Amino acid sequence: MGLIAEVLFWSSVFLGTAGLLFCAVYALILFSDLTADHINPVELCELINRLVLPEYLGHVALTAVLLLKGLLIPAVLNLPLILFHTWRYRERKHLLDNTSIFNDVEKERPICVAKLAHHLLMFFIYLYFFIIALAAA
Structure with a gap:
C-alpha cells in the first residue's frame, strides 16, 4: 500500500508542476503573440490576469503538500518564488x-522565463525523488 500511495503522491506533484509549466509557457506564447501583433493588449491582459491567482494558489498548495509530506529540500527550493509572488501580490x-503592457512586456517576459526555468528544474527534482522512492520500495 505504501508504494501505491507514493506513486499517487508523486503523480499529483507531477500534474501540479505540469499545470505550473503550462501557465509559464502560455504566458510566454501570449507575450510573443503581442510583440508579433497577433493579439491585442486588452485580450492579453485578460488571459494572463485570469491565470495569476490560480498559478499562485497552485504553487503554494504544491509547496504545502511537500511540507506536509516532510520533503523540506523541495519546499525550500520553492520558497523564493513564493516570496516573489507574495511580494508582487502585496505591491499590486x-x-x-x-x-x-507595451512598456512592461520587456520586464514581464524575463519573469516568465525565470518561472519556466524554476518549474522545469523542480520537475526534474521531483522526478529524482520519485525514482528514489521507487528504488527504496
Whole structure:
C-alpha cells in the first residue's frame, strides 16, 4: 500500500508542476503573440490576469503538500518564488494593465522565463525523488 500511495503522491506533484509549466509557457506564447501583433493588449491582459491567482494558489498548495509530506529540500527550493509572488501580490503588481503592457512586456517576459526555468528544474527534482522512492520500495 505504501508504494501505491507514493506513486499517487508523486503523480499529483507531477500534474501540479505540469499545470505550473503550462501557465509559464502560455504566458510566454501570449507575450510573443503581442510583440508579433497577433493579439491585442486588452485580450492579453485578460488571459494572463485570469491565470495569476490560480498559478499562485497552485504553487503554494504544491509547496504545502511537500511540507506536509516532510520533503523540506523541495519546499525550500520553492520558497523564493513564493516570496516573489507574495511580494508582487502585496505591491499590486501581479495583474497586467492593458494601457501600459507595451512598456512592461520587456520586464514581464524575463519573469516568465525565470518561472519556466524554476518549474522545469523542480520537475526534474521531483522526478529524482520519485525514482528514489521507487528504488527504496
